[in-house]
Amino acid sequence: MDKELTEPRKLDHIRIALEEIVDMSKEERWFDSVELLHNPLPDSSFDEVDLTTEFLGHKVSAPILIEGMTGGHKAAKRINEELAKxxxxxxxxxxxGSQRAALEKGELAHTYRVVREIADNVPVIANLGISHVLGSNGVDNAKRAVDMIEADAIAIHLNPLQEVIQPEGDRDLRDGLISIRDLVRELDVPVIVKEVGSGIGPGVAKLLDYVGVYAIDVAGSGGTSWALIEGERAPDRSKERTASNVYKKWGIPTPAAILSVSEAIERAKLIGSGGVRNGLDAAKCIALGADMAGAARPFLKAAVEGKHEAVVSLLNDYSYQLKIAVFLSGAKSIPQFRKMKNYLLLEPLASWVRRLLI
Ligand SMILES: Cc1cc2nc3c(=O)[nH]c(=O)nc-3n(C[C@H](O)[C@H](O)[C@H](O)COP(=O)(O)O)c2cc1C
Incomplete structure (x- = not known):
């Protein structure tokens, strides 16, 4: 692919992602089809409810992840700084975000590395697309991405919908599973596999679990739509633009992906993301079987509009709201809350789950 295209593309993504229209959570709230059951007599103290969670060998304050988004440009560096703080x-x-730009142009590495430099007390996750780790350079690319930011893990994103709507997208995705297996064998850090908004279902999750990935991030539908983001970049009346609208809701709804994947896998950790828009959504991710809940666009918006203070405030909101759900379920910790499976499913989500459970 042409090197010159990577940088402006990343900026286009940020600009378009800030527009409400690409966020499906405005029109399709899958988390509203999940209810948590109320316990009016919790045998616990709210202040003692413990949200701390073990992730990538660290004890983190809450099971919340700021999902990978950006880097590769000086404006992106400023966003990364605020998110990292x-x-x-x-x-x-x-x-x-995807480090492809810095693999192509080494002088951009600092726009990613800033995250490691600032966030030296928490796990930092490198990122590449599956198409950058296919073939004979795959392991080397991944090693360079990890070393570039001294990452604690690397996330490999699967984004076939985005690639086919993106006019310059990589469309030959053969041998993806073998490449992921090689990364698991060859890298010194754990491998996470994620989608970007169309979801990972139980069949693919089982394969990923089998080859030994550390975590699966379902990144299901119901949040940021990559079909719409790429569609906005495509020329008016082009076939890509028309298809982007047709496919804007494509994918496995996040709550259905979480529940079905949690039943299918044995070893990998599970991250629920895609349309997680508040702490109650995060709680629903955990109740359905996730170890962590992740969000992208809400943190991006906060970072751009109100710097790191706004991101901290949003993290506070998520964590306070999550704590309320744990307390009102009668649990005292995240592992206990997760084990309770304190949810019920409404239609149309329940049909999705019936179809997906294998
Ligand atoms: C502006 C933006 C850029 C993103 N870039 C990447 C990326 O480079 N690599 C990746 O794995 N995911 C990327 N994502 C996807 C997110 O990590 C996440 O999986 C997805 O957006 C679902 O989260 P959300 O609905 O909370 O936005 C990006 C998301 C946004 C909003």
Whole structure:
């Protein structure tokens, strides 16, 4: 792919992602089809409810992850700085966006590395797309991405919908599973596999679990729509633009992905993301079987509009609201809350789950 295209593309993504129209959570709230059951007599003290969670060998303050989004440009560096300050202050893990730009142009590495430099007390996650780790350079690319930011883990994103709507997208995705297996074998850090908004279902999750990934981040539908983001970049009346609207809701709804994947896997940790828009959504992720809940666009918006203070404030909101759900379920800790499976499912989500459970 042409090097010149990567940088402006990352800026386009940020600009378009800030527009409400690409956030499906405005029109399709899958988390509203999950209810948590109320316990009016919790045998606990709210102040003692413990949200701390073990993730990538760290004890983090809450099971919340700032999902990988950006890097590769000086404006992106400023966003990464604000996100990293907030992650460090609050004590939650943080990912960077795809590091492809810096693999192509080494002088951009600092726009990602800033996250490691600032967030030195929390797990930092490197990021590459599956197409950058296919073939004979795959392991080397991944090693360079990890070393570039001294990452605690690397997330490999699966984004076939985005690639086919993106006019310059990588469309030959053969041998992806083998490449992931090789990364698990060859890298010194754990491998996370994530989608970007269309979800990972139980069949693929089982394969990923089998090859030994550390975590699966379902990144399901119901949040940021990559079909719409790429569609906005495509020329008016192009086939890509038309298809982007047709496919804007494509994918496995996040809560259905979490529940079905949690039943299918044995070893990997599970991250629920895609449309997690408040702490109650995060609580629903955990109740359905996730170890962590992640969000992207809400943190991006906060960072751009109100710097790290706004991101910290949003993290505070998420964590306070999550704590309320744990307390009102009668649990005292995240592992206990997760084990309770304190949810019920409404239609149309329940049909999704019936179909997905294998
Ligand atoms: C502006 C923006 C840029 C993103 N860039 C990346 C990326 O480079 N790599 C990646 O794995 N995911 C990327 N994502 C996807 C998110 O990590 C996440 O999986 C997805 O957006 C779902 O979260 P949300 O609904 O809370 O936004 C990006 C998301 C946004 C909003």
């Amino acid at each position: 907030a992650a460090s202050r609050f004590g939650v893990p943080i990912g960077v």
